[in-house]
Amino acid sequence: MAAKPRKKLTITVEDEVYRGLRKVIGRRNISRFLNDLARPHVVRERLEEGYRAMAADERREAEAARWSEGLIGDMADEPR
Numbered sequence: 005m006a007a008k009p010r011k012k013l014t015i016t017v018e019d020e021v022y023r024g025l026r027k028v029i030g031r032r033n034i035s036r037f038l039n040d041l042a043r044p045h046v047v048r049e050r051l052e053e054g055y056r057a058m059a060a061d062e063r064r065e066a067e068a069a070r071w072s073e074g075l076i077g078d079m080a081d082e083p084r
Contacts, residue, residue: 015038017025029037044054058064 025034025037
């Protein structure tokens with residue numbers, strides 16, 4: 005698989021945030037982490053593709069329906 009084109013970006017974060025990124029994510033993984041974090045918020049076609057894939061997963065959809073139907077029963081027990 006060929007590497008995707010990339011652009012260099014300079015950002016400014018607080019010292020505490022940078023130290024946390026280095027400690028938790030690792031110095032060489034910060035770019036990938038931030039890229040993966042931002043992607044679902046800014047790359048719409050991938051988001052829509054993901055929704056289509058989830059909707060096509062009949063097992064997941066059935067499980068989600070059972071879960072949401074179970075919530076209705078929980079609400080009936082709530083005081084009004």
